[in-house]
Amino acid sequence: MQASELTATRRPRVVVVGAGFAGINAAQRLGKLAVDVTVIDKTNHHTFQPLLYQVALAVLSPGDIAQPIRRILSGHDNIEILMDEVRDVDARAQKLLLGSGTDVIYDYLILATGSTHSYFAHPEWEKVAPGLKMLEDATEIRRRVLLAFELAERQMVEKGSHPPLQFVIVGGGPTGVELAGAISDISRLYMQKDFRHIDPKSAKVLILEGSPHVLAAYPQDLQDSAVRQLNEINVQVRTNAKVTDVQPGYVMVGDPPNAEKIESVCTLWAAGVKASPLGKALADSLGDPAILDRRGCVIVDGHLNPKGHPEIFLCGDLAHYEENGKLVPGVAQPAMQMGNYAAERIGLLVSNPAAAQRQKDFHYFDKGDMATIGRKAAVARIAWPFKAHWSGFMAWLTWLTVHIFFLIGFRNRLSVFRSWAYTYIRFRDGVRLIVGSQDLPGWDALTKEDVVKKEGDTEVVVKS
Amino acid sequence: MQASELTATRRPRVVVVGAGFAGINAAQRLGKLAVDVTVIDKTNHHTFQPLLYQVALAVLSPGDIAQPIRRILSGHDNIEILMDEVRDVDARAQKLLLGSGTDVIYDYLILATGSTHSYFAHPEWEKVAPGLKMLEDATEIRRRVLLAFELAERQMVEKGSHPPLQFVIVGGGPTGVELAGAISDISRLYMQKDFRHIDPKSAKVLILEGSPHVLAAYPQDLQDSAVRQLNEINVQVRTNAKVTDVQPGYVMVGDPPNAEKIESVCTLWAAGVKASPLGKALADSLGDPAILDRRGCVIVDGHLNPKGHPEIFLCGDLAHYEENGKLVPGVAQPAMQMGNYAAERIGLLVSNPAAAQRQKDFHYFDKGDMATIGRKAAVARIAWPFKAHWSGFMAWLTWLTVHIFFLIGFRNRLSVFRSWAYTYIRFRDGVRLIVGSQDLPGWDALTKEDVVKKEGDTEVVVKS
Numbered sequence: 001m002q003a004s005e006l007t008a009t010r011r012p013r014v015v016v017v018g019a020g021f022a023g024i025n026a027a028q029r030l031g032k033l034a035v036d037v038t039v040i041d042k043t044n045h046h047t048f049q050p051l052l053y054q055v056a057l058a059v060l061s062p063g064d065i066a067q068p069i070r071r072i073l074s075g076h077d078n079i080e081i082l083m084d085e086v087r088d089v090d091a092r093a094q095k096l097l098l099g100s101g102t103d104v105i106y107d108y109l110i111l112a113t114g115s116t117h118s119y120f121a122h123p124e125w126e127k128v129a130p131g132l133k134m135l136e137d138a139t140e141i142r143r144r145v146l147l148a149f150e151l152a153e154r155q156m157v158e159k160g161s162h163p164p165l166q167f168v169i170v171g172g173g174p175t176g177v178e179l180a181g182a183i184s185d186i187s188r189l190y191m192q193k194d195f196r197h198i199d200p201k202s203a204k205v206l207i208l209e210g211s212p213h214v215l216a217a218y219p220q221d222l223q224d225s226a227v228r229q230l231n232e233i234n235v236q237v238r239t240n241a242k243v244t245d246v247q248p249g250y251v252m253v254g255d256p257p258n259a260e261k262i263e264s265v266c267t268l269w270a271a272g273v274k275a276s277p278l279g280k281a282l283a284d285s286l287g288d289p290a291i292l293d294r295r296g297c298v299i300v301d302g303h304l305n306p307k308g309h310p311e312i313f314l315c316g317d318l319a320h321y322e323e324n325g326k327l328v329p330g331v332a333q334p335a336m337q338m339g340n341y342a343a344e345r346i347g348l349l350v351s352n353p354a355a356a357q358r359q360k361d362f363h364y365f366d367k368g369d370m371a372t373i374g375r376k377a378a379v380a381r382i383a384w385p386f387k388a389h390w391s392g393f394m395a396w397l398t399w400l401t402v403h404i405f406f407l408i409g410f411r412n413r414l415s416v417f418r419s420w421a422y423t424y425i426r427f428r429d430g431v432r433l434i435v436g437s438q439d440l441p442g443w444d445a446l447t448k449e450d451v452v453k454k455e456g457d458t459e460v461v462v463k464s
Numbered sequence: 465m466q467a468s469e470l471t472a473t474r475r476p477r478v479v480v481v482g483a484g485f486a487g488i489n490a491a492q493r494l495g496k497l498a499v500d501v502t503v504i505d506k507t508n509h510h511t512f513q514p515l516l517y518q519v520a521l522a523v524l525s526p527g528d529i530a531q532p533i534r535r536i537l538s539g540h541d542n543i544e545i546l547m548d549e550v551r552d553v554d555a556r557a558q559k560l561l562l563g564s565g566t567d568v569i570y571d572y573l574i575l576a577t578g579s580t581h582s583y584f585a586h587p588e589w590e591k592v593a594p595g596l597k598m599l600e601d602a603t604e605i606r607r608r609v610l611l612a613f614e615l616a617e618r619q620m621v622e623k624g625s626h627p628p629l630q631f632v633i634v635g636g637g638p639t640g641v642e643l644a645g646a647i648s649d650i651s652r653l654y655m656q657k658d659f660r661h662i663d664p665k666s667a668k669v670l671i672l673e674g675s676p677h678v679l680a681a682y683p684q685d686l687q688d689s690a691v692r693q694l695n696e697i698n699v700q701v702r703t704n705a706k707v708t709d710v711q712p713g714y715v716m717v718g719d720p721p722n723a724e725k726i727e728s729v730c731t732l733w734a735a736g737v738k739a740s741p742l743g744k745a746l747a748d749s750l751g752d753p754a755i756l757d758r759r760g761c762v763i764v765d766g767h768l769n770p771k772g773h774p775e776i777f778l779c780g781d782l783a784h785y786e787e788n789g790k791l792v793p794g795v796a797q798p799a800m801q802m803g804n805y806a807a808e809r810i811g812l813l814v815s816n817p818a819a820a821q822r823q824k825d826f827h828y829f830d831k832g833d834m835a836t837i838g839r840k841a842a843v844a845r846i847a848w849p850f851k852a853h854w855s856g857f858m859a860w861l862t863w864l865t866v867h868i869f870f871l872i873g874f875r876n877r878l879s880v881f882r883s884w885a886y887t888y889i890r891f892r893d894g895v896r897l898i899v900g901s902q903d904l905p906g907w908d909a910l911t912k913e914d915v916v917k918k919e920g921d922t923e924v925v926v927k928s
Binding site: 043061070071084153157159340418 | 528895
């Protein structure tokens with residue numbers, strides 16, 4: 001068959017928006033079907049988000065956990081890729097409006113633009129307390145954490161004192177816990193011989209969690225174990241801690257007049273989930289605000305469609321899908337499975353409508369959850385191939401193995417493996433580069449308050 | 465001996481400003497002497513500048529060619545490191561004024577803050593045509609080059625045409641030649657299967673060199689060979705091309721009324737050398753403008769001191785040192801040797817003034833020069849251990865070997881070796897990540913002019 005014959009009749013156009021876990025998995029499957037595919041993402045790369053915190057804390061390089069989308073999908077001639085932003089959806093006309101001003105028409109649409117952090121209606125806090133969603137965020141967090149140590153050393157030389165190195169993390173979900181563990185690691189293990197005037201081990205990490213428990217999605221025994229393991233590496237956890245203000249140099253907890261001021265040399269945000277704005281754009285286009293949940297995610301049926309639109313699929317964090325009355329969580333595994341399901345379903349709708357009629361609802365195949373707590377510690381809820389709750393070193397080894405296997409791309413896997421061997425065995429972190437400015441929000445304010453001074457061999461906090 | 469005895473008498477304080485090749489080499493040597501050392505750099509890392517162009521063109525990661533200064537010097541207890549900027553020099557009081565507002569007193573001073581690109585008194589051109597001196601520059605150049613291809617693909621989908629992908633490099637020194645070769649590589653070799661609508665191979669690279677020859681420091685036969693090798697990989701070279709304006713989307717060559725407009729989707733700057741402003745600060749402090757040459761470099765004697773100041777050393781690009789009437793070039797090898805010499809001399813001045821009296825003048829031990837011209841081609845002027853002029857593959861192999869050996873740090877060496885094997889053997893570049901915005905200066909202007917359209921299987925330029 002000649003190429004011209006193949007393209008003689010127009011093939012259905014599937015547009016995939018977002019190249020995260022859901023979008024990439026959908027695209028890879030669609031690449032094998034008799035459809036034309038357009039993948040749209042505002043970046044040129046797919047990011048392995050579960051390891052973003054390791055880029056932030058200088059264990060891995062951006063290139064270790066990110067791959068160009070074109071590279072991942074280069075084997076599929078029926079896939080075109082646009083680096084562009086989708087501004088709006090016109091579900092009736094079946095078209096998308098792009099940031100560059102043009103329209104893209106679709107026969108089938110997969111929306112997989114995920115979620116971002118919610119700053120509790122205080123978007124101005126973002127500048128002070130960056131979250132961790134993209135490569136750029138990871139580099140910025142790395143800059144701030146490492147800069148805090150640099151500025152403390154500098155101040156010690158110049159003034160003989162420095163503000164207490166307390167890092168505050170708002171949110172005790174997996175991201176918050178993993179960031180906290182990694183900051184503790186870097187201060188305890190990897191910088192021992194690097195400074196002459198400060199003691200990096202004196203750094204403290206504090207997790208502020210609004211609910212009664214960290215790692216809300218985990219069973220109670222693993223939550224308790226996580227807190228114990230965090231405490232062992234000098235990370236304090238405060239639950240039921242409602243953050244009411246975030247400013248350069250400090251965080252307020254609780255409502256006035258009982259609000260408490262907590263000093264922070266660097267505040268990171270790992271709380272709240274807010275859907276990508278495309279959820280609202282879709283709801284507006286459909287004239288049906290009821291399809292959105294409280295977070296802005298789109299409520300979908302068993303085929304991952306919003307009500308009445310079998311040509312539109314929501315996958316990953318942007319989808320609100322309940323199974324047996326329980327919300328499928330916004331993590332990598334269900335996103336990948338949803339992407340696969342949507343692609344498979346489109347394949348059936350295109351080539352075998354009768355089989356599509358019989359297709360079962362989406363089912364989340366839950367293999368479990370894991371979160372690391374620094375080097376050598378973790379919690380793991382294993383749901384497949386057997387059920388178990390693991391803590392500590394065993395859980396950490398499991399995490400290590402699983403993540404080596406699931407990283408996309410042979411090159412990255414080798415590189416990550418080498419970096420981990422280097423970091424975890426030889427206690428050296430690889431990529432402790434500060435890129436960007438020397439400004440750290442709040443540093444100036446802090447240096448006017450409590451300071452740490454050296455008295456003999458120990459550091460003491462002096463109240464001003 | 466107890467630590468307290470060692471520190472009972474104050475040891476001479478040596479301050480090293482700048483942690484490039486000269487500064488790092490000086491510090492490593494000073495670390496073994498009975499002096500106290502302060503290393504000051506505005507970044508936290510030492511950059512292996514000769515490979516910066518490979519970070520810019522996505523062959524290597526920033527972490528491959530940069531190392532934290534603290535890491536490199538962590539074995540020396542007598543070295544403290546300050547991440548800070550030196551604002552001014554007070555040579556009479558023997559102190560430096562830092563950006564953070566404090567003073568640092570020195571007994572001996574090594575100034576090694578290098579040079580930057582000169583924009584021919586047009587600093588406003590820098591925004592349009594970034595140079596390549598720091599990691600941040602490399603990331604920005606990578607962003608612009610890769611974005612040009614992304615935007616062309618996008619425009620092809622949306623409008624069926626795109627502006628010609630012509631990359632213009634101002635300056636035909638080693639940096640210009642290596643950047644040109646690397647852009648040619650990326651367009652010809654590494655993106656073949658990635659785009660559906662544009663032909664990355666249609667990209668053109670143009671070097672504009674103001675003097676009659678590229679690679680001015682090389683012998684004529686290698687200059688000629690370089691031009692031939694560049695032409696073979698689709699890089700055009702124009703010598704005697706005086707750039708008179710740089711604007712988003714184009715470059716002007718020659719003076720009006722005969723000025724010629726050359727369209728450019730992305731302009732990079734690799735021309736001119738301007739000394740770090742600390743040279744002028746030192747001259748001002750000494751009240752002696754005659755110690756500066758035309759570029760702002762400090763003229764030094766055989767001990768690398770400016771006239772009358774045996775306690776101040778200039779090393780690397782910031783030093784103007786003539787040997788047998790010939791200026792020692794501003795590249796890595798002499799910088800390293802100068803750093804070593806200055807440290808050695810300080811050691812003698814401190815411990816053995818009689819031997820310092822007898823110390824010979826600095827001598828540049830010239831091993832040669834090399835510049836790559838994309839994958840598999842290079843020019844090499846070998847001066848040691850034998851004399852030879854090599855071109856082509858042999859020169860490239862030599863370059864490869866030398867650079868693997870000279871990269872600081874075992875970790876980086878392994879990583880770079882792997883990346884190169886991957887890139888040069890398997891034709892895949894590793895880290896083609898665009899980080900930052902989707903703005904490319906001049907793109908909008910260009911899209912209103914000549915465009916490339918697909919006519920059948922070939923692309924043609926259509927004059928508007």
